[in-house]
Amino acid sequence: MRPFQFLADIHEIVSGGELAARAKRAEDMGYHAVVIPDHLLGQLSPAVALATAAAATTSLRLSAFVTNNDLRHPAVLAQDLASIDVLSDGRLDVAIGAGWNKAAYDAIGLAFDATPVRQARLAEAITVLKGLFSGEPFSFAGEHYTITDYSAEPVPVQRPHPPFFIGGGGRRTLTLAAREADIVGLAPRIGKGARLDARSITWDGTREKIDWVRDAAGDRFDALTFNIYPSAWAPTITDDVRGEARRVIDSLRERTGVELTEDEAIDSPHLFIGSVDGLVEKFLRMREELGISSILLGDLDELAPVLERLAGQ
Numbered sequence: 001m002r003p004f005q006f007l008a009d010i011h012e013i014v015s016g017g018e019l020a021a022r023a024k025r026a027e028d029m030g031y032h033a034v035v036i037p038d039h040l041l042g043q044l045s046p047a048v049a050l051a052t053a054a055a056a057t058t059s060l061r062l063s064a065f066v067t068n069n070d071l072r073h074p075a076v077l078a079q080d081l082a083s084i085d086v087l088s089d090g091r092l093d094v095a096i097g098a099g100w101n102k103a104a105y106d107a108i109g110l111a112f113d114a115t116p117v118r119q120a121r122l123a124e125a126i127t128v129l130k131g132l133f134s135g136e137p138f139s140f141a142g143e144h145y146t147i148t149d150y151s152a153e154p155v156p157v158q159r160p161h162p163p164f165f166i167g168g169g170g171r172r173t174l175t176l177a178a179r180e181a182d183i184v185g186l187a188p189r190i191g192k193g194a195r196l197d198a199r200s201i202t203w204d205g206t207r208e209k210i211d212w213v214r215d216a217a218g219d220r221f222d223a224l225t226f227n228i229y230p231s232a233w234a235p236t237i238t239d240d241v242r243g244e245a246r247r248v249i250d251s252l253r254e255r256t257g258v259e260l261t262e263d264e265a266i267d268s269p270h271l272f273i274g275s276v277d278g279l280v281e282k283f284l285r286m287r288e289e290l291g292i293s294s295i296l297l298g299d300l301d302e303l304a305p306v307l308e309r310l311a312g313q
Helices: 016-029 046-056 074-087 102-108 115-132 171-180 203-223 241-256 262-267 276-290 304-310
Strands: 005-009 033-036 061-064 094-097 138-141 146-150 164-168 183-186 225-228 292-298
Touching: 016 033, 016 046, 016 304, 033 046, 046 061, 046 074, 061 094, 074 115, 094 115, 094 183, 115 138, 115 146, 115 164, 115 171, 164 171, 171 183, 171 203, 183 203, 203 225, 203 276, 241 262, 276 292, 276 304
Parallel strands: 005 033, 005 292, 033 061, 094 164, 164 183, 183 225, 225 292
Antiparallel strands: 138 146
16 A cells, blocks of 8 residues: 655745745655645745755655646746756656636636647647657647757656646546556546536545546556545544534535535545544545545645654555
8 A cells, every 4th residue: 555645735925934944844744745836826936936945855845736737838847847856856746737727817818728628738738748858859749839859958857757747627637647647636626617516526526536547547557646635625623523514515505506415525535624533544544445645735734633643654
């Protein structure tokens, strides 16, 4: 069974000294990686922040969570990512997705194309990134990107390339992840009007997504790492788990029109609510029954008691 890999999220705008201190603290606490979101408001640039975190640490892995492919040409992104891998002596994970936050697209006048178009662009970008990471002259002629005999530099330390983390909630993106990723991120499905599909965050909804990956991955399946992260509700340590579950249910019903049962909310792999003992038991069950071993806990301290119990196991 794979050991747990716990990730910490640093998303606030802070000074370089504060960011470095948080990254070093995450390393000392036993986190596997620190991740930076990729949004245009309310945060530092992921590439700059990750370079700062790299300089302050020696073993902590580094990643965006996750890079919005539509915000950067893959050749530009390849240089940024390879630079971070070089600066960190090979501690980068390449986490990338098709983009989902329509409000950000609207704010900067960027076309928010239909989901199949964004997913097709992502698939091409992954091919381009892997080609550019090779260190050899690379050419590519696709519908969205064209690269002609380009030798990208720097070349990543990790060969043939850093691990790829690809996440999604729909079958098309998870099929791509099954074929191209090393780490598969299991995300909620987002439906029409950017509305959360509440059923997709349940235990059964998560198992369905893993089955999609299994169908597409073939012989690769056993080598894949699965990641999960809290969604729709902040991680909460409480002894009143059913009371907290009812608050989650009410919020989800108002937002999505779907009403989960208390047990569905408590069992949801995306809802981290319960006592420390309860969350420890839940994460062990997620690993045992679903094969999920990579878990984004939130900020450094939100679930620190759970991290302390399970880090290294």
